[in-house]
Amino acid sequence: FSLSNLNFNEKILLDARNKKDAKNIILGANIVILSGGKILCQNKFFRSIRLKKILKHFNGIVIGISAGTMNLCKTVFNFPEEKADIKERKWVKGLGFYDKIIIPHFDGETNTYQIECEEVDVAGDYIFPASHKKEFLGIPNGSYILIDNNKNVSFFGEMYAIENGVTKKIER
Numbered sequence: 784f785s786l787s788n789l790n791f792n793e794k795i796l797l798d799a800r801n802k803k804d805a806k807n808i809i810l811g812a813n814i815v816i817l818s819g820g821k822i823l824c825q826n827k828f829f830r831s832i833r834l835k836k837i838l839k840h841f842n843g844i845v846i847g848i849s850a851g852t853m854n855l856c857k858t859v860f861n862f863p864e865e866k867a868d869i870k871e872r873k874w875v876k877g878l879g880f881y882d883k884i885i886i887p888h889f890d891g892e893t894n895t896y897q898i899e900c901e902e903v904d905v906a907g908d909y910i911f912p913a914s915h916k917k918e919f920l921g922i923p924n925g926s927y928i929l930i931d932n933n934k935n936v937s938f939f940g941e942m943y944a945i946e947n948g949v950t951k952k953i954e955r
Contacts, residue, residue: 860886864905
């Protein structure tokens with residue numbers, strides 16, 4: 784934001800320390816950023832503060848980054864990024880603001896996950912096998928989706944459909 788000369792009077796990190804005030808904090812904000820992190824941990828926190836219900840009354844901008852973007856979707860594919868995550872649930876219900884299943888950090892040119900993961904081949908062992916059951920939208924770093932108040936969807940940068948183990952660049 785600072786590179787775009789956007790400055791804010793106040794920044795509030797919403798977490799377990801102030802979650803009882805979540806509704807007032809969010810509804811009093813202009814921008815809400817759902818950051819990256821552990822998908823399931825974030826998903827559980829969002830449910831605990833009833834974020835879906837709060838966001839239905841929010842009039843500002845919501846920005847999802849990495850796991851935050853994934854959790855904005857109707858369905859979330861929880862693939863492991865480290866060995867300790869392998870036994871976690873793979874499919875969870877998201878917030879429901881977008882119908883596609885998003886895979887962030889996906890390089891469709893090399894068919895790889897753009898984050899180095901500990902002893903896990905995210906694309907080869909998880910994304911491509913799961914794409915035989917569900918279609919994914921792979922988004923490389925630097926690309927993004929804009930969904931306006933009327934649910935119109937615009938893509939910026941490259942996007943890839945991942946289905947039946949095959950990646951196909953989405954042409955616009």
